[in-house]
Amino acid sequence: xxxxxxxxxxxxxxxxxxxxxxxxxxxxxxxxxxxxxxxxxxxxxxxxxxxxxxxxxxxxxxxxxxxxxxxxxxxxxxxxxxxxxxxxxxxxxxxxxxxxxxxxxxxxxxxxxxxxxxxxxxxxxxxxxxxxxxxxxxxxxxxxxxxxxxxxxxxxxxxxxxxxxxxxxxxxxxxxxxxxxxxxxxxxxxxxxxxxxxxxxxxxxxxxxxxxxxxxxxxxxxxxxxxxxxxxxxxxxxxxxxxxxxxxxxxxxxxxxxxxxxxxxxxxxxxxxxxxxxxxxxxxxxxxxxxxxxxxxxxxxxxxxxxxxxxxxxxxxxxxxxxxxxxxxxxxxxxxxxxxxxxxxxxxxxxxxxxxxxxxxxxxxxxxxxxxxxxxxxxxxxxxxxxxxxxxxxxxxxxxxxxxxxxxxxxxxxxxxxxxxxxxxxxxxxxxxxxxxxxxxxxxxxxxxxxxxxxxxxxxxxxxxxxxxxxxxxxxxxxxxxxxxxxxxxxxxxxxxxxxxxxxxxxxxxxxxxxxxxxxxxxxxxxxxxxxxxxxxxxxxxxxxxxxxxxxxxxxxxxxxxxxxxxxxxxxxxxxxxxxxxxxxxxx
Ligand code: GCU
Numbered sequence: 001x002x003x004x005x006x007x008x009x010x011x012x013x014x015x016x017x018x019x020x021x022x023x024x025x026x027x028x029x030x031x032x033x034x035x036x037x038x039x040x041x042x043x044x045x046x047x048x049x050x051x052x053x054x055x056x057x058x059x060x061x062x063x064x065x066x067x068x069x070x071x072x073x074x075x076x077x078x079x080x081x082x083x084x085x086x087x088x089x090x091x092x093x094x095x096x097x098x099x100x101x102x103x104x105x106x107x108x109x110x111x112x113x114x115x116x117x118x119x120x121x122x123x124x125x126x127x128x129x130x131x132x133x134x135x136x137x138x139x140x141x142x143x144x145x146x147x148x149x150x151x152x153x154x155x156x157x158x159x160x161x162x163x164x165x166x167x168x169x170x171x172x173x174x175x176x177x178x179x180x181x182x183x184x185x186x187x188x189x190x191x192x193x194x195x196x197x198x199x200x201x202x203x204x205x206x207x208x209x210x211x212x213x214x215x216x217x218x219x220x221x222x223x224x225x226x227x228x229x230x231x232x233x234x235x236x237x238x239x240x241x242x243x244x245x246x247x248x249x250x251x252x253x254x255x256x257x258x259x260x261x262x263x264x265x266x267x268x269x270x271x272x273x274x275x276x277x278x279x280x281x282x283x284x285x286x287x288x289x290x291x292x293x294x295x296x297x298x299x300x301x302x303x304x305x306x307x308x309x310x311x312x313x314x315x316x317x318x319x320x321x322x323x324x325x326x327x328x329x330x331x332x333x334x335x336x337x338x339x340x341x342x343x344x345x346x347x348x349x350x351x352x353x354x355x356x357x358x359x360x361x362x363x364x365x366x367x368x369x370x371x372x373x374x375x376x377x378x379x380x381x382x383x384x385x386x387x388x389x390x391x392x393x394x395x396x397x398x399x400x401x402x403x404x405x406x407x408x409x410x411x412x413x414x415x416x417x418x419x420x421x422x423x424x425x426x427x428x429x430x431x432x433x434x435x436x437x438x439x440x441x442x443x444x445x446x447x448x449x450x451x452x453x454x455x456x457x458x459x460x461x462x463x464x465x466x467x468x469x470x471x472x473x474x475x476x477x478x479x480x481x482x483x484x485x486x487x488x489x490x491x492x493x494x495x496x497x498x499x500x501x502x503x504x505x506x507x508x509x510x511x512x513x514x515x516x517x518x519x520x521x522x523x524x525x526x527x528x529x530x531x532x533x534x535x536x537x538x539x540x541x542x543x544x545x546x547x548x549x550x551x552x553x554x555x556x557x558x559x560x561x562x563x564x565x566x567x568x569x570x571x572x573x574x575x576x577x578x579x580x581x582x583x584x585x586x587x588x
Pocket of ligand 1: 343561
């Protein structure tokens with residue numbers, strides 16, 4: 001809790017940094033700014049300078065002229081990536097300027113401008129003045145504009161999705177770099193003193209006790225009475241806020257546990273003298289016991305799949321509630337009770353949909369492969385992304401695992417950074433499991449050994465292995481033995497092979513991209529899994545074929561990673577049926 005407070009202060013003192021978004025925006029009084037936004041394409045980022053585009057400067061007199069204006073410009077739809085909206089932006093990775101105007105009548109409420117996500121950098125201007133910036137494409141951020149809003153307002157956002165070595169992800173990554181204002185934009189009104197944030201979940205390991213906290217924001221935040229009620233369960237609990245406006249919660253509760261079989265959620269209502277907010281929250285416990293994962297104290301096998309936040313058939317970023325339903329329904333259709341959201345926090349619609357559908361989730365920050373862990377400021381950037389992810393989704397019962405990274409190379413800077421992130425995640429949320437996906441395992445012929453030392457700080461170990469694709473089998477899968485230095489659950493967080501849907505042929509030649517080859521890899525993988533006593537879950541790479549410009553094999557890939565069990569149009573490949581049967585035999 002103290003850490004959370006310091007973050008806020010840190011962000012505040014770095015000036016013009018965006019704030020972590022208030023929790024549960026959907027439960028507040030909002031005005032949507034979604035829709036058509038005017039735009040200017042600026043490949044040279046030329047407008048990003050003094051008196052630049054953000055100022056919306058106009059000629060002062062007849063001698064003067066200004067070489068930018070939005071007045072006659074066309075529009076892009078927000079939310080949504082810009083690459084799929086204009087052919088000339090298909091592979092575009094630089095600056096696009098967005099403008100949206102809105103009228104506002106002050107009414108004594110506080111006013112916040114909240115972005116669901118902007119990929120990758122956002123510089124935000126209001127009425128010609130810069131109000132702040134945000135780095136990171138997959139988490140929400142906000143600015144308080146109570147004192148800045150006028151009767152007629154103009155928001156300008158410089159959106160830049162240029163890759164960089166110091167970025168998260170870094171310059172190279174195996175997915176499509178969709179840029180833009182990719183998620184909802186809202187104006188949020190609150191009372192002067194309001195319920196800014198809260199954490200209401202079962203206490204770690206206690207399915208009969210709720211624990212958490214409520215944080216008020218406002219001059220009168222200290223010494224306030226906060227009431228948390230769960231009407232359906234006859235619960236009403238009151239607590240007072242301390243000097244920092246924080247009330248700690250702990251109370252007995254008899255609640256039906258949330259699970260994939262019964263995704264039960266309760267209306268939880270929080271009130272103070274001046275504010276009230278509510279949302280649907282599920283309650284469940286998640287723990288490990290040696291190499292076993294326990295959901296509500298019962299052993300669970302995580303029947304998973306990896307999903308990118310993309311609607312392949314539309315060649316676009318997924319961003320709506322129906323997109324979330326579409327993606328999760330396809331996972332459930334394959335028999336999944338678990339999804340790894342790769343490799344970044346997906347939209348809030350996705351995690352709330354998982355809550356209602358009963359799908360367990362692994363959520364991850366995009367610390368993918370070649371992160372510059374030793375570059376100045378990197379730890380703070382990583383920590384901010386982790387904080388923003390946990391801040392947004394900590395009340396989601398579906399989320400059982402926070403993941404810190406994917407396939408990063410062991411070494412002092414990386415190890416140190418991940419250990420710090422693990423400690424931070426645990427301090428922010430002691431109720432969930434902490435993981436990372438590793439690919440540095442030791443192969444000696446048919447023995448595979450897990451020894452990544454960062455695992456000591458984790459609850460669950462994820463391993464990405466591509467036997468049969470990037471690494472040829474040295475024997476049938478059933479001959480492989482896995483060992484580990486850690487008595488912890490292993491999730492095979494990635495495995496698989498490529499195939500072009502509808503393309504058939506030999507099962508023994510990888511470079512034919514046949515369904516039969518992919519199917520055979522899955523058969524061997526599943527045979528291997530039978531011999532891994534500490535295996536607690538599996539996540540095939542990947543549910544749908546997805547776009548990745550680095551995939552340039554012109555017959556079969558053409559800019560697509562073809563490791564999907566489904567094509568981008570949802571066509572089932574032979575391997576899909578192998579996984580479906582495997583998960584069905586696993587039973588509930
Ligand atoms: C990696 C990585 C994925 C990537 C996949 C692949 O393991 O984590 O992001 O897409 O392998 O190469 O297909």
